[in-house]
Amino acid sequence: MVIIYLVLLIIMLVGVAGAVIPGLPGSSLILTAILIWGFIHGFSGMGFALGVAIIVLFLSILIDFLATYWGAKQSGASQWGQIGCLVGFLLGFFGLLPALPFGGPLVGMLIGPFLGAIVGELLYRKDLKFARRFKVSLKAGIGIVVGTIVGNIIQGILAIATVIVFVVTTWPPNG
Secondary structure, three states, X not given: OHHHHHHHHXXXXXXXXXXXXXXXXXXXXXXXXXXXXHHHHOOOOOHHHHHHHHHHHHHHHHHHHHHHHHHHHHHOOOHHHHHHHHHHXXXXXXXXXXXXXXXXXXXXHHHHHHHHHHXXXXXXXXXXXXXXXXXXXXXXXXXXXXXXXHHHHHHHHHHHHHHHHHHHHHOOOOO
């Protein structure tokens, strides 16, 4: 049983990384590992850890939305910038951005939203002269990315807290 417990903890740590790194499963992976442990032990004494994991999963989804929205709002981004951010993320995720000399899709998922937001804002703000339009677009791109990074950090903290709650409520892993 201890080996299964340790394997599930490793899966949860991958989930913690996924809460911070775009494109990797995060809170859902942690919840899945907790559910597996619950099935093995008949959910005995698992109520609190399971409840925390479910709440964190829903909070993570909400934080994703709110952090990006907050970053966009703080920087004055339009819906075009937000749509560009999403398109850039998808292009980066699937490796469809021009080849970078390092990082591959992971770097693409970080650079894609930034570039997408800038392009979206450039298309939306046609009424401004190019220098002003570029400055506003750059600000929107930075704001959206900063909001996303802040959201990922918060999700990482929540994921770590979930794993800690699981360990505290289930240790030692008796067979």
